[in-house]
Amino acid sequence: MNAVFSIGSMAIRRNAPRFGAIDRLAPHSRLAGPMPWVIAIMIALTVIAAGAGLALRNLGTNAGAEIAGGLTVQILEGAPAARERQAQAAVAHLRTRQDVAEVIRVPEKDLEALLEPWLGRQMLTGDAAIPVPALIDVRLQGPVTERRLEELRASLKALVPSARIDAQAGWLGPVFDALASLQWLALGLVALLAAASAAAVWLAARSALGGNRETIEIIHLLGATDRQIARLFERSIAFDAAIGGLAGLLLGAGALWLLGSQFARLGSGMVTGGALGPADWALLVAIPIAGVMLATLTARLTVIGALRRML
Amino acid sequence: MTGEGGHIVQFDNVGLRYGTDREVLSDVSFTLFPGSFYFLTGASGAGKTSLLRLLYLAQRPSRGVIRMFGTDVITVPRARLPAFRRRIGVVFQDFRLVPHLSAFDNVALPLRVSGVPEGEIRKPVADMLTWVGLDQRADARPATLSGGEQQRVAIARAVIARPEILVADEPTGNVDPEMAVKLLRLFEALNRLGTTVVVATHDVHLLRKVSDSLIMRLDRGRLSDPTGALRYPPRPEVAAR
Numbered sequence: 001m002n003a004v005f006s007i008g009s010m011a012i013r014r015n016a017p018r019f020g021a022i023d024r025l026a027p028h029s030r031l032a033g034p035m036p037w038v039i040a041i042m043i044a045l046t047v048i049a050a051g052a053g054l055a056l057r058n059l060g061t062n063a064g065a066e067i068a069g070g071l072t073v074q075i076l077e078g079a080p081a082a083r084e085r086q087a088q089a090a091v092a093h094l095r096t097r098q099d100v101a102e103v104i105r106v107p108e109k110d111l112e113a114l115l116e117p118w119l120g121r122q123m124l125t126g127d128a129a130i131p132v133p134a135l136i137d138v139r140l141q142g143p144v145t146e147r148r149l150e151e152l153r154a155s156l157k158a159l160v161p162s163a164r165i166d167a168q169a170g171w172l173g174p175v176f177d178a179l180a181s182l183q184w185l186a187l188g189l190v191a192l193l194a195a196a197s198a199a200a201v202w203l204a205a206r207s208a209l210g211g212n213r214e215t216i217e218i219i220h221l222l223g224a225t226d227r228q229i230a231r232l233f234e235r236s237i238a239f240d241a242a243i244g245g246l247a248g249l250l251l252g253a254g255a256l257w258l259l260g261s262q263f264a265r266l267g268s269g270m271v272t273g274g275a276l277g278p279a280d281w282a283l284l285v286a287i288p289i290a291g292v293m294l295a296t297l298t299a300r301l302t303v304i305g306a307l308r309r310m311l
Numbered sequence: 312m313t314g315e316g317g318h319i320v321q322f323d324n325v326g327l328r329y330g331t332d333r334e335v336l337s338d339v340s341f342t343l344f345p346g347s348f349y350f351l352t353g354a355s356g357a358g359k360t361s362l363l364r365l366l367y368l369a370q371r372p373s374r375g376v377i378r379m380f381g382t383d384v385i386t387v388p389r390a391r392l393p394a395f396r397r398r399i400g401v402v403f404q405d406f407r408l409v410p411h412l413s414a415f416d417n418v419a420l421p422l423r424v425s426g427v428p429e430g431e432i433r434k435p436v437a438d439m440l441t442w443v444g445l446d447q448r449a450d451a452r453p454a455t456l457s458g459g460e461q462q463r464v465a466i467a468r469a470v471i472a473r474p475e476i477l478v479a480d481e482p483t484g485n486v487d488p489e490m491a492v493k494l495l496r497l498f499e500a501l502n503r504l505g506t507t508v509v510v511a512t513h514d515v516h517l518l519r520k521v522s523d524s525l526i527m528r529l530d531r532g533r534l535s536d537p538t539g540a541l542r543y544p545p546r547p548e549v550a551a552r
Binding site: 214215217218219220221222223224225226228308311 | 367368369370371389390392393394395396397401407408409410411420421424425468
């Protein structure tokens with residue numbers, strides 16, 4: 001009879017439980033359950049929001065760098081000959097300055113081509129043509145500051161009284177402010193979606209706890225630690241989160257790729273400056289990984305919190 | 312590890328009430344000694360199951376002191392309780408098998424909870440299932456087992472890890488007399504190996520089937536000690552066991 005108890009040499013650990021085989025206790029997740037799909041939707045929305053935020057950041061950075069040192073000089077002279085003379089004088093003066101990196105006179109043909117759709121051909125040629133200012137695109141060494149702008153304005157006005165100088169960044173200031181606001185909005189959305197995901201996981205863990213209360217009580221009374229029991233749920237929810245996260249990533253990345261293709265077709269230099277780079281995509285791929293970690297941590301805290309109410 | 316007097320369990324003026332109801336256990340004091348065999352008797356509603364719940368650490372008492380394995384288990388940090396529970400085997404009155412696990416996995420549960428390597432689990436579990444006559448039903452889920460078979464799985468699960476204390480609540484209630492005797496012999500075998508056994512039953516015939524057993528009798532929540540076996544310090548012949 002004692003042969004039945006021939007387990008005396010077994011390495012029963014009274015104080016240092018391992019978690020390996022007990023994990024098979026967990027009623028494993030099924031894709032039929034709502035949890036993976038809820039997580040997939042949350043991750044997809046997070047990926048889209050984060051992708052939009054990153055694109056806006058890239059757009060702002062690229063456009064900002066492009067126009068940081070940019071100035072536009074307009075020669076506001078009605079008489080064509082005087083305008084041409086003053087424009088040449090302004091170009092010559094600007095090219096002599098050490099702080100100017102590049103000076104490009106915008107050809108009149110280009111200006112007419114830009115204005116023709118709006119004003120019509122007859123308004124730009126002949127005697128009835130309206131005067132169009134001469135434009136000079138200037139790029140300074142380093143960014144434009146108010147002090148530099150004032151100093152340049154004074155020196156140019158002394159030579160060409162009809163010259164008007166504007167910093168390109170000034171025109172686009174409101175656009176950059178709007179871009180910054182949209183980036184904050186995207187960040188807020190990501191935070192809200194993370195909180196909503198955690199709440200969904202909390203509800204799922206609570207529901208799983210309720211559905212498995214009997215099993216939990218049994219293994220609790222058999223000596224399982226809170227950590228062992230929590231691990232059962234962590235595994236189950238991590239599996240759901242991984243499946244949902246992968247589906248959400250594919251969905252979100254697909255949506256971003258489609259949007260990117262649509263914007264790329266616009267052919268606008270500013271918009272294409274918002275394209276996502278490899279580092280951005282790596283960050284987006286990290287979202288479902290962070291989602292799995294968040295879900296696992298939420299499940300652990302929820303289950304351990306509930307278990308602490310038991311003896 | 313035992314207490315100063317060599318006892319493995321000591322209850323001192325323990326009382327238990329659920330909510331604001333009257334006490335279901337009052338002034339319960341006794342000591343259990345290593346390697347002893349106790350029957351806990353009493354009418355239905357006398358408090359047997361409540362006393363057993365205190366013994367297998369499913370419940371804290373409302374008052375009094377409980378020492379087990381030389382430690383005050385009421386004040387011990389909650390995180391240390393699982394280690395104590397692993398030293399106690401429990402046969403629940405309603406079996407409490409895990410429904411989605413096979414008979415084999417249910418019996419293996421205490422070993423897995425204790426972290427026994429998987430390679431060292433198969434043989435003792437198979438031997439135990441053979442001994443309780445369920446080797447052919449090892450893969451069966453509890454729902455497909457009869458009441459008697461479920462009870463045998465529950466007993467096999469309670470004893471598989473060689474507990475220092477075995478607590479059984481009406482363990483022979485659902486088995487035929489022949490199997491009841493066989494299971495009692497299993498408890499005796501475990502008892503001879505040093506396990507303290509506490510069997511709650513209202514079957515008076517069962518009490519005669521184990522020689523050297525000691526009787527604890529509960530009557531409306533109060534414990535009587537008809538043989539003087541539970542008093543502290545113990546009688547010399549009890550302490551010498």
